Amino acid sequence: MKIAMVVHSYYPNDVRVRRECEALADLGDSVDLICLCKNGERSREQIDNVEVRRLPVQHNRGQGPLGYIKEYLSFFFRAAFTLTRLYLTRKYPIIQVHNLPDFLVFVTLIPKLLGAKVVLDMHDITPELFQSLYGISDDSKTFRLLTFVEQLSLSYADLVITVNKNIRDLFLTRNQIAHKLEVVMNAPDPRYFNENGSATNGINGAFKLFLHGQILRRYNFESALEGFDLARREIPELELDIYGDGERQYIDELQEFVLARGIREDVRFHNRVPVERVPDLIRKADLGLVPCEKDVFVDKVMLPVRLLEYVTMGLPAVVSRVGTVESYFGESEVAYYPYDDPRALARRIVELYRNPKRRTEMARRAKNAFRSYEWPRMQTRYYNALDGLLSR
Template sequence: MAISKRLCHVLHGPYLTDPRVRREAEALAELGWQVDVICLHEPGKPRRDVVNGVSVLRLPLARKRGSVLRYIFEYVAFLLLATLVLTVRIGKRYRVIHVNNMPDFLVFAALLPKLFGTKVVLDVHDPMPELFQSKYGLGKDSFVVRFLRWQLKWSMRFADAVITVSEEMRKLLNAVVPGLKVWVVMNLPNSSFVRTGQISESERFVSRNGFRLLYTGTVAERYGVRVAVEAMPKLRELIPGVSLRIVGSGDQLEELRTLAQDLGVSDCIEFCGTLPWTEIPKLIRESDLGISILLKDPHTDLCFTNKVVEYVTCGLPTVVSRTLTSEAYYSEEIVRFVEPGDVESFISAVVELYRDPDLRKKMSRNGIALSDRWNWETEKSKYVELIESLA
């Protein structure tokens, strides 16, 4: 294998459930690159693995949700372990090391390889300062947030190239380091995912008992899943056989289970836990309405959630919170906007769509049409062009 075809992804997270990193790694493996991944431990998975031609090394460290101090400990521990692995592998002479945030300062794990000529890519999935503001209620001028801005700036300057997920995120990063070129590679599903998730109109809109809502993703306060649970008693009165399927895990999961029991709706809410990304198309086929109802804060205003684009390009009508990024990318012809955190607004939108199948059909057709220009195949060419130019 030619030296110029070696790349390593570094990910503080589980590889199998991160569709963005998997798509990027597998895109290069298909082109003949030798691709390695260094990631967190995944329960039930071997320490060393090969997934679709990508070599995966899972470090003996698992993600645990907790306080700011817990996250800092975990980030630093993973940084040290990743640094050790990359130092031991210095003989592999990676041409590119692709570091996925969070944390941003994980790029410094590639310090020694960079000194030997390896190019370093920083992929900013989430805005770390804004996320900590949202998650922990920190002020924008607090010490922690100011430190996170500082480390983001120097992490970007250290990297040879910076990638992010949307134009709104690019603008934010350019405000941190003015004049720095930031590549946008959107987090879009590939054509096989979309084909698997799509079904004919006669199947999707067939008259049947029940009306299923689908949420996939992290179950945390900022993602607004509680709004959907609180809406279920009223929705049950207005929509015969309504149900809610919640797929994912997070620090609010047990709270929502308890809330569902207290509201007397636990029999119509299904908590599925975390499922492989490859199972999501089946869930989309089985659903009547997708939901992504973020609360509004500095972080969620910048979120380009992959779940929404997966829903709409598969033809699933979707209810979406009105945020800066969602309004920049979607129109009312494709999604139904609701006010963030407003239970009554959510109920109104769901009931309206339930009662108007023609509107749902129109949204479904518009979402499927969007997949012609919004797809991973288009974004993949941008990513491969960048990596090839660095190598």
Template sequence: MRMNGKSDVKRNACMLGHIIYDVDARVKKYVQFLLHRGFRVDVLCVSDAANKTDDKPVESVSLVVVKELPRAQTSRFNYLLGTLVYLFKAAWKLSALQFKRRYTVVHVHNMPDFFVFAAIVPKLKGAVVILDIHDRVPELYARKFGTSTRSVPVRLLRFVERVSCRFADHVIIANDVWRQRLIDEGVIPAENCTALPNFPDTNLFRARDPVSARQLGSPCKIVYHGSFTEFHGVDVAIKAMARLKEKLPSVQFLIYGGGPYEAELRRLIAELGVEEIVKMCGSVSYLKVGEVLRGCDIAVVPKKAGVFSDDALSTKLFEYAAVGLPAVVSRTSAEMRYFSEGEVRYFNPGDAEDMARCIRELYENPDLRHSLVVNAGHRLRHYGIEQIESGYTELVERLASR
């Protein structure tokens, strides 16, 4: 029996993955959605005390720590070994919890895809198993290691992706472009796959005063926040700033985040002599990102084209739209699926000269900045967290009622 969309009996759900829960905004959103529907939620996650936030414990949410092996990230063998050990530990804990909790739904987050097999006992006991593909592993592997998409490791990863998707009762994937590719490649039927992008929580990413879109701070602050990897293209943005150094002396480029490419970015900043205008600002808590963005003037999404990155949707673009920042964005298929030319300023991927031209165009044209902000804000009405919550909870209820 349900009242107002909630069950009068407390139901149990589990989130599982190689999750640092305290800083994983996507998983936290799903947990909140389930709480709103009356679920009690366990989260099987890794422990990382260095990344704790100030979040208070939430009633009806239990964090179950699965200890991982120390591993050398540069060794593929050690990485795989550590991942397999984590899988077996998680499967053991999840199986034991299944007999205690009698889960209605188990939601497994990749990477890797085969984590979904940790849910074999709950599945046999009648739980709904959802596989959530944050990133497509075969393409990411090919991009990271510079190998062909036809290589043996990539083919093996495609096989793992296929059997993992078939094992799950339903697959959630991070954007519509990837969903269509899974369907076209015959990995999974259309009815068993749903695209749910990681749209921002507008309570955290509150909009600036619209008038501010016409004005620039002094200095004008251009911002990037996110990961530092080769394909995120932060180096392209730094090269663009080097071209603007003399033309726009009152500009600063603020870079927030971290990742394996950080040392290379610092070297590039020194090599180009742009230390005065390009600042590496370190990481910032997801809870504070909106506040940081509201203090900036122009945002950039400098992602490079190619395998994986063409179809990987940059969720920071939605955060920029929510805050009301005009954005200069790399023209790749995933971004163009969601935002038109009149809502962001697109430049050719990897082209620092073209990116510099677009930044200068926004810098010099307050009406254009304002127009992009207004249009992107209208577009965001279709991409709110409310739509994601509705889509997710309706999916869970439908699967659970079968």
């Protein structure tokens, strides 16, 4: 079977999209994918089972709302034209669209009228995200408009999948779509992420902290860096490696912070690396860091993928205490600290440094807690959802 996907993101950088494409490849299916195009990328490329069509639109982080609207609309109209043209010759039985934006699902209008089934994959929840980014209130016109567009998009789709139970539950308070809503979590793919060889060097050498993924303000990296600096006073051999990309201005600010604190030799910033390289980097670490800013978006619906990758790899983690993480992991499974308390973070790092057995036991408990959500189970759930859609 050949299906189409549309995503306002880069491929193969978007790990969730890649994971789903690889899951389809395991069945012998192929994908026509429409996505953004970075400088230096080819407009058309075959990557395994995915025929990638990149449109001449780039994502610019940190721009204002008007900039995002212009970017989204530019991609929307280009994607709608490209998808419709392809559909008229390829007659995809299923078209899967990934948010953001929610209204991107309407690029499927003509194919849907002609018989295609539409899947909306909700990576994020837009009204709460805008509250986090721009401080809008629940009763603002902007929030009500975003909620209206979200509900219209959910109602339009034939199947909705999302990334965790917290988003699912929030959707169900606003739209009765339980009959067509499924959770397929961002669980790490075991073909890349497995526990073999994870390091627990601890006191015998440099004690290595690891942090990777998107570098955005809502992840509160500055608190993590301050906590690192405090912990380093008791652990001179403490090191931190940060891999990722994100908001350029914010990254510059973090690097200036590191320079001002005199810890540039111990905190190393690296560019983003492909997903297949991440497991080897995690294996070299002793402790994973998962900082977050506790706001309405993070606390309600965000479950950091980096945490799930640490758990899967058997790496103990220190995590900002936010509601979504607490709904999956207990006190004995990860080491929580208040998101805005660097001293508490430093205490957690020092405690775990001094207690290797506790690190090992905590990692084991976290892995067991997450076992029912591992990717093979999610992959089967994804297949079943698509099969059920085709049988309607």
